[in-house]
Amino acid sequence: MGGDITQEMIRRRSEHNECVLYTMEELVLQEESIERINKTLGILCPHLKILYMPNNLIPRLENLHKLKELEYLNMAMNNIIKVQGLEKCEQLKKLDLTLNFIDLQNLPSVTSLNANVHLRELFLTGNPCTDWDGCRSYVIAKLPHLKRLDAWEIKPRERITALQEIHRLEEDLQAMNSSEEPIVKETQVEKDEKGELKRMYTPDTRIAEHRELKELREQEEKKSERPDSQRKESTRRKGFDPLPVNGRVYQKNEGGWEIKLDESDCGTKIILDVAISKFLDTSLIDIDVQPLLIRVLIKGKLLQLHLPTEVKTDASSAERSLTTGHLVVTMPLVTPSVAFKPKHFPDYYVTGQPKVEASPPQTQVVNIHNITNKEEPPKEPSKHNPRTNCTYPAKSEPEGKQQPPSWTDDVPQLE
Template sequence: MVRITELLVRKRSEHNEGEIYSLEELSLHQQDIEKIENLDKWCRELKILYLQSNLIPKIENVGRLKKLEYLNLALNNVERVENLEGCESLQKLDLTVNFVGELTSIECLVDLPHFRELFLTGNPCTNYDGYRDYVIATLKNLQQLDGQGIEKSERIKAIQEYSEIRNKIIRQQNEYMKKREKEREEELKKQEGKNKVKQEHKPGFDGRWYTDINNTLDVNAETQINETINDSPKNDEKNREELEKEFWEEKVPFTPESRMQVHEHLQELKKRDEKKDESKQTKQPRRLMTDNGQMLNVNEAKIDFSLTDDEENNQYVLDVSTYKYLDTSLLDVDVQPTYVRVTIKGKVLQLVLEEEVKADSSKARRSQTTGHLLISMPKAKHLIQARKVSPPKQTFNSEPKHDGHKDNKMKTVELLEVAPNGNQEMDFGNIVKEKTDVVKAPFESKVFQKPVERPNSEDFVDDPDVPPLL
């Protein structure tokens, strides 16, 4: 049985920073709760309360919730509407798919001034002849019943025939109550029979009690006990499957008792599965080395990688293709002189190195774009390489050779000296040659000479008022 504890309520009030005294909305659905308790003491400010999909058989301990506006008890085992007279602010009540057969119990909602909506879909009382008219005539402030609006003409007609409808409802209700009583008795007998069968087939017990300790069992009883004990382990799994099939194929009435049986059966299956999981052997850890201490190559993470030998920098470079959005806290790198181990979310990638490396000088860094993990591991042995010598300066002589070989035109390659004598300063102003009147046009076009000004004539008069020619 699941109880409504303070810890459970605080866990469900995270949106209110765990405070329960000022809590206005609380959701306790699908918790297998079998009793409403303590909420009227701890959460007096509640306005909305969700208790659907539980095993609650009775509405209780909510009368002091004066500010409660909405109560959801759908998919429970409620058989009558009760103990809601003190919920002065109640506006909506949801009892969908319950076992309300005593329809006259809704009269406890008559004095609630703000009550507007009621849901009774899926209850036995909805099958009564005159069900809707009775509810509408009884709850005069009701605006919606089972999700359908109530019209004025419908209410007036129901009020006019109220006395007749109520008598009809009471007769049908009494018949249902008698039927429920028979179902309870049959269920009680059925449970007693099951308990008796279990007791009779209990290993080591033949159904009889022995008062004399010195008495010995007769041969038949002893044989029966031995057969029961021996056959039990062999056929346990087979019998269990048959019983499971019979349980789900058995036709039973939809009652609170049958719903409790299904719940208990599911709980037993859950416990059985948990025991199986506990009995299973734990998975053996991955072997990372042989019995003689030799390390192994392991890729338990099944991830892509590349290990290259960087001879130029005398180091090994390991590139592990870790996921781009994998948190770095889930990665662990361990570099040893002869191997490197990368743990990714608890799974190991281990590689054996051909040469020893400097573990202290190794570096691991993560790419911010691809997410790859790059590990640089310098080798312990230094690599001796030949020193690179620049090629000698070659001079080419233009003088011909006289050794009988063919003459080769050779040129001397010299560097440009800014100041040949060293003491003289370079005259940067005379680097460019003097300007000439001849202007060379690009792209081997015609050469244009600079135009020469024509001298003025003898009768030329320079009048300053005349604007110059453009």
């Protein structure tokens, strides 16, 4: 339950630096149940400039003397009761000790930060010492190089006033510490008016609550865990599965896309139109055209259809509409004279149920990877259809309407 900082812990948080620890400049160790700062940080990461360690159970600032380049230290929501161990952090500019347990007895320990001549910002909000009205003036007078305290800028007039009142503040602080008991006490459990559990705000209670919450999370994880036999595997595919040599090849539409498979107007091509979102990245689409089969992989979902007649795999092409995003695959027929006249496509083209089986073709597979984005121009059936790449004869003029002949002026040649 909790413990020291380990190399494995640091390596998990070092992806941004390609898991290289020695040159790492920023490290986040948040909510790691750390109860002690050992020497691992100074040995493995001596060039740290930013160190985040909030929401742990650290009671003392120690073993940070090797972090000579450290500029920002965040120790919010820990169990720190005294400011110490930072004298050797020569470049420290910002220190966050929000929601710790620094009380009035340990407030004078902030004077140790005078050794950090570059320190400009300090956060003490949420510590017991801030309940004293003179806390801010006391810290300002003791740390003359500080520019901001608890996110508030220190004005010159405020600093002059604090220096004038420092002797009175020290006397008041000494009187309060001699007459009152320490604020940080042992764990005490009480009940409020509703009979609910009530604890005093101390480091011990924070540790107890942390462990209780961790036990509850572990229990919830055990309940949510399923046996291996009940775990659902991801349905997304990483690539096309190999086709069986002898076996069934099913029609599939795992993504439930709206599709249209038809022949071109000229009867020389088969066209597949898949209605996919125009916001889908083309890099997430892969196409495999075979003589009697087409497979399309869209974001890990497979669309697999049998073709009614053989097509030319090497001459097939694919493009996407810039307006609708539809994927259009054009596949020229090997034998254009074989007309493809579909009457009605069954439901399995949409639902993906295995209704039709066929033997896999024993031919070379050609993958189409270069899918071009192309704006679809309006059809001109009388001239040329760019979608089907078919050319049609232009309409002939009526017999009674002839084209005007080309003529030139009859000018005699010069002698």
